[in-house]
Amino acid sequence: xxxxxxxxxxxxxxxxxxxxxxxxxxxxxxxxxxxxxxxxxxxxxxxxxxxxxxxxxxxxxxxxxxxxxxxxxxxxxxxxxxxxxxxxxxxxxxxxxxxxxxxxxxxxxxxxxxxxxxxxxxxxxxxxxxxxxxxxxxxxxxxxxxxxxxxxxxxxxxxxxxxxxxxxxxxxxxxxxxxxxxxxxxxxxxxxxxxxxxxxxxxxxxxxxxxxxxxxxxxxxxxxxxxxxxxxxxxxxxxxxxxxxxxxxxxxxxxxxxxxxxxxxxxxxxxxxxxxxxxxxxxxxxxxxxxxxxxxxxxxxxxxxxxxxxxxxxxxxxxxxxxxxxxxxxxxxxxxxxxxxxxxxxxxxxxxxxxxxxxxxxxxxxxxxxxxxxxxxxxxxxxxxxxxxxxxxxxxxxxxxxxxxxxxxxxxxxxxxxxxxxxxxxxxxxxxxxxxxxxxxxxxxxxxxxxxxxxxxxxxxxxxxxxxxxxxxxxxxxxxxxxxxxxxxxxxxxxxxxxxxxxxxxxxxxxxxxxxxxxxxxxxxxxxxxxxxxxxxxxxxxxxxxxxxxxxxxxxxxxxxxxxxxxxxxxxxxxxxxxxxxxxxxxxxxxxxxxxxxxxxxxxxxxxxxxxxxxxxxxxxxx
Numbered sequence: 001x002x003x004x005x006x007x008x009x010x011x012x013x014x015x016x017x018x019x020x021x022x023x024x025x026x027x028x029x030x031x032x033x034x035x036x037x038x039x040x041x042x043x044x045x046x047x048x049x050x051x052x053x054x055x056x057x058x059x060x061x062x063x064x065x066x067x068x069x070x071x072x073x074x075x076x077x078x079x080x081x082x083x084x085x086x087x088x089x090x091x092x093x094x095x096x097x098x099x100x101x102x103x104x105x106x107x108x109x110x111x112x113x114x115x116x117x118x119x120x121x122x123x124x125x126x127x128x129x130x131x132x133x134x135x136x137x138x139x140x141x142x143x144x145x146x147x148x149x150x151x152x153x154x155x156x157x158x159x160x161x162x163x164x165x166x167x168x169x170x171x172x173x174x175x176x177x178x179x180x181x182x183x184x185x186x187x188x189x190x191x192x193x194x195x196x197x198x199x200x201x202x203x204x205x206x207x208x209x210x211x212x213x214x215x216x217x218x219x220x221x222x223x224x225x226x227x228x229x230x231x232x233x234x235x236x237x238x239x240x241x242x243x244x245x246x247x248x249x250x251x252x253x254x255x256x257x258x259x260x261x262x263x264x265x266x267x268x269x270x271x272x273x274x275x276x277x278x279x280x281x282x283x284x285x286x287x288x289x290x291x292x293x294x295x296x297x298x299x300x301x302x303x304x305x306x307x308x309x310x311x312x313x314x315x316x317x318x319x320x321x322x323x324x325x326x327x328x329x330x331x332x333x334x335x336x337x338x339x340x341x342x343x344x345x346x347x348x349x350x351x352x353x354x355x356x357x358x359x360x361x362x363x364x365x366x367x368x369x370x371x372x373x374x375x376x377x378x379x380x381x382x383x384x385x386x387x388x389x390x391x392x393x394x395x396x397x398x399x400x401x402x403x404x405x406x407x408x409x410x411x412x413x414x415x416x417x418x419x420x421x422x423x424x425x426x427x428x429x430x431x432x433x434x435x436x437x438x439x440x441x442x443x444x445x446x447x448x449x450x451x452x453x454x455x456x457x458x459x460x461x462x463x464x465x466x467x468x469x470x471x472x473x474x475x476x477x478x479x480x481x482x483x484x485x486x487x488x489x490x491x492x493x494x495x496x497x498x499x500x501x502x503x504x505x506x507x508x509x510x511x512x513x514x515x516x517x518x519x520x521x522x523x524x525x526x527x528x529x530x531x532x533x534x535x536x537x538x539x540x541x542x543x544x545x546x547x548x549x550x551x552x553x554x555x556x557x558x559x560x561x562x563x564x565x566x567x568x569x570x571x572x573x574x575x576x577x578x579x580x581x582x583x584x585x586x587x588x589x590x591x592x593x594x595x596x597x598x599x600x601x602x603x604x605x606x607x608x609x610x611x612x613x614x615x616x617x618x619x620x621x622x623x
Contacts, residue, residue, distance in 0.1 A: 013357060018263055021368035024395030025410040026082025026261040027089065028425050032392040033096035034080055037071045039456050040103040043132035045490040046187055047110035049498055050476045052491070053519060053560060055567040056113030058614060059491045060106050067106075071099040083261045086420055111461050114189055117565060119468040122157070124195030130459045131184035134479050134486025138315040139453050140290060141182040143460035144175040145194045153197035156180050159190045159472035165314055167288035179290050181314045182458055186478030187489060192460075209284035212294050214311040216318055224275045225282055225296035225307070230320075232437055237342070237384060239437060241402050244340035248307070249273035249405065250300060251334040256412035260421040264410060266367045268334060269397055276300045290314055302329035319450065320435040324408075327428050332413035336397075336405040337433055341386055343379035344401040349442060350375045351451065354487075354503050355551035356444060361398050368407070371396045373451035377404050378442045387436040389451045406433055445482040448505040452485075469565075474518070481513035484548055492531055492557055497523075499531060501555045504548040515544040523559040531557060572615045579620045 016023075025031070045064060052059040074092050078084040084092070111130050120126035125145050131137045150171035156178065158164050169177040184190045212219045220229035226245035231238055240246055251273045256263045279299040285308070286293035293310045303326065310321040322337070347358045350371035359369055375396055378385025388404060395407030409429065414422040436450055477500065479486055488501040504511045524537040524544055537556055538545040548554050583595040584603040593600030609618045 013359075015366050015369060017365035018265070019259060020081075020262060021264045021395070022256065022260070022262050022410050022412065023077075023081040023083065024368065024370050025264070025393070025407045026421075026424060027080075027084075028082075028392075028409060028429055028431075029427075030074070030080050030082060030089065030092060030096070031394060032429075032431065033093065033100070034071065034075070035392045035455070037067075037096060037099050037103065039132075040100060040107065041068055041071075042488060043130075043456065043459070044103045044107040044110065045488070046132050046476065047107050047114065047130065049489050049491065050187070050474075050518075051110040051113035053476075053498075054114060054117055054563050055565045056116055057109065057568065060109075061491055063102055063106060064490075067099040067102040070095045081262075082424070107459070108461070111189070111459075112463070113568065114474060115461065115463045116466070116568065117468045117470045118189060118191050118474065119466075119470070119472050120191050120463055121465050121467050122191065122193035124155075124157075124193045126463050126465055127192045127194055128461045128463050129182055129184045129190045129192055130461065131186065131188050131190075132456050132459070133186065133449075133452055134477060134489075135186050135449060135482065136184065136188075136475075136478070137186075137453055137458060138183045139458055140312065140314065140316050141180045141184075141458040141460055142169075143178050143180055143192075143194070143462075145178065145462055146174055147171070147176050147196070148174070151176055151196040154178055155195045155197045157193040157195070158183065159192065161193075164192075165290055167290040169286075179288070181290065184458055185473055185475035187486065188473065188475035188478075191472040204285065204287045206283050206285055208282060209294055210282055212284075212292055212309060212311055214292060214313055214317060217311060217320060219294075219309065219311070219320075221282055221294070221296070223280065224277050225280050225298055226275055227309070230435075235384070235439055239342050239386060241340040241342050245275070246339050247275050247337075248305060248408075249336045249338035250276055250330075251336070252332065254332050254334040254410070254412050257415035258417070260412035260414045260418050261410070261424055263412075264334065264368045264395070264407070266362070266364065269362065269367055269399065273336065273338065276305060286310075290316075300330060300333075303327060303333075304329075318436060318438075319454075321432055322434065323430075323432045325428070325430050326409070328409055328411070328425055331411055331422055333409075333411050334407070335409040336407050337388075338403065338405050339377075339386070339388060339435075340400075340403045341377055342402070343377055343384055343386060345377060345380045346401050348375055348377045348398050348404055349444075350396065351448075354553055355505075355507060359398070361400060368395055368397050370394050373455060374447055375404055375406075376442045376447060377402070378438075382441045384440070385438055385442055387438065387442070387447045387450070388433060389436060389447070389454050390431065390433040391455050392431045393433065444506050448485065449482065477515055477517045479513050479515055481511055483508075483511045484513035484546065486515070487553065494531070495557070497557050497559045499527070499555060499557050500544070501553060502546055502548060503553040504550055507550040509550060511548050511550075513546050513548070515546060517542045517544070517558070517560060519560040519563055521558055522561050525557050527555045527557050529553075529555060531555065533557070570614045574616075574618055577620070583620075 051057045115128045156166040165181040167179040210221045218231045226247035281297040285295045296307045306325040308323040351374045353372040374389040376387040483506040521539045524539040525533045526535040584601040
């Protein structure tokens, strides 16, 4: 308090107590689109940096900036918060989808540019896997490969030419869908070889099942499709609290008369939710070498739920996925995923995107709280815990020492105001949440990396066969300290330099890391968030030395030496088009226009040609 000792000192969060508790969940589509744009924009920027440095294309700064601004514009009250009028979301969703499309185009073009320098001359069909994260990823990749007909068998080989585990998922619209055990370097690329084989592939006869098991876990389901037992076989530990079930928990009374979409009331969460019990059907739909899945179908009123519980082998074996497809038609309802666990602690840890925080059980002023990619409940003894991750949800609550709940959908009961909100979020939703049990204390760096992998998945691009001087793998930048995550890699706003942002995930003390780049550094400075220089940075050859305080973010601006790669010139051919309208005229001849009701564009303002992405488009005659 300094000179005013009489003032109280508050150490903690300034959470929204009541007003705003619904905003973490309302308008689920906006939350989903926003998360996907954040991820795709980041992936596109990193790939565009690599493509430009390798002289395979110009960095599309204008397109990227426009796409970022278009969807970030909606990060305000009442839009992303989910409290706008329905008409507003027709425009908001449109903007979100346009940005997704433009980010996707930049990403595809940039990966294609890098791929030109990779050796894709494999025996089968070459597929380039792209990892947008700043650390090497060993995970499963879902890829699509075009074949004239469904293959009898599939074999996949990695960048070193070694056969890797794969699972054929199906054939649709001329493409084979395959799950592959993959390893891709940090901010990098790897060439995989997909071959057809004569060996027959195992098909799954879909049948009723109430257990699911892999090398790590055994799950048992009751007649409602809820998980009544989750055994960690590695540690001999049951994870579900006695007499409870991991389930979709439905609150069938969700009154919020004054501020419906804005608020989830505590009296709602104090009630006991119910299981969804109508039309329950459990079916084993996958039983492969890499993934096993049970599909649970059920109904509540007009709402239809389809949940795929997935177990894996290989590098993803420690993770349990819950992939959901929900056609939501329930009024006066709040849907949560409920996890009553056989671990107990009055405090849980929640991800804040940049850092994490511990919070206690529900209170009058903190009963519906926010979290980003993950939350964790580790037993007070510190010997075991469970992290819960997701790819597009933000609301959480903790009703007891052993229970965490993730909020999925919020459709409040209204009274005299905002009556249109009693149908909010009606429609089709897809999302995933995952369990990541762990022995011992919470390892924040580990759960952050696993949550990043869940969200920023490996991306696959089928490509052409050709030789390449870079070989079959390439990494643009990596960090040697798992506690120091590369948060961004992009072009500087006002300079011909690159910007890299890093942050500390552990929060346990000052961290040092070495960032290794694909090329030699010739200049490096530390900047503030607006990219203004504040200090010189230490570097040597291709390595940047960084130091980060607990949970802090640092920004560096760097200049790399030329890659030495030959500049790629796009091949383009102008088409002679038969014009039949005079759309542009000079002022003295404006009466000759026949474009729109006698009007035309001003020819004085138009160039003879326009160049976009190194392709020149010539305009028609203006006279």
